[in-house]
Amino acid sequence: MKPYDRDKIDFARSLRKEMTLWEKKLWFNFLKNYRPRFQRQKIIGQFIVDFYCAQAKLVIELDGSQHYKDEAPIKDNERTNYLNSCGLKVIRFSNSEINTNFAGVCDKIVYEVKKQQNVKN
Numbered sequence: 001m002k003p004y005d006r007d008k009i010d011f012a013r014s015l016r017k018e019m020t021l022w023e024k025k026l027w028f029n030f031l032k033n034y035r036p037r038f039q040r041q042k043i044i045g046q047f048i049v050d051f052y053c054a055q056a057k058l059v060i061e062l063d064g065s066q067h068y069k070d071e072a073p074i075k076d077n078e079r080t081n082y083l084n085s086c087g088l089k090v091i092r093f094s095n096s097e098i099n100t101n102f103a104g105v106c107d108k109i110v111y112e113v114k115k116q117q118n119v120k121n
Contacts, residue, residue, distance in 0.1 A: 012048050015041040022062050022098040023050060030106050031060075036113065044086065047079055052088075056116040059083055059090045060109065062098065089116055 019027065019040070031038045036055035041048050044059070051060040063076070080090045091112055093105050 009043065012041045012043050015048060020062070020064065020095070022064070022095040025098055025102070026051070026062065026105070029102070030109070044088070045082060047082065049083070053113060056113040057088050058112055058116050059088050061090060061092045062095060063092055064095050
């Protein structure tokens with residue numbers, strides 16, 4: 001299990017209850033019943049990631065418009081570097097991709113899970 005900031009537990013719970021439309025679509029239409037299991041709003045270190053699969057060591061992040069403004073790309077890069085240093089692979093999708101290419105997003109997730117599982121073995 002990766003280390004995490006226990007002070008973020010209540011905030012992570014609230015994020016699970018208040019998922020964005022794009023998080024809901026990906027969760028309820030694909031990840032919820034996908035195996036290996038994914039978790040929503042998982043605390044890893046000082047961060048809360050959108051979706052996490054421990055078995056594949058894979059993090060999925062969904063990026064809304066705020067991720068492309070001001071300092072957000074720099075912070076996202078720092079976050080990704082930290083998660084990579086924990087031995088995790090991070091893949092990102094824009095909300096637009098969820099809307100316009102949902103099947104492609106799901107195919108990419110399946111591909112990355114299989115790839116990550118092969119790396120571990």
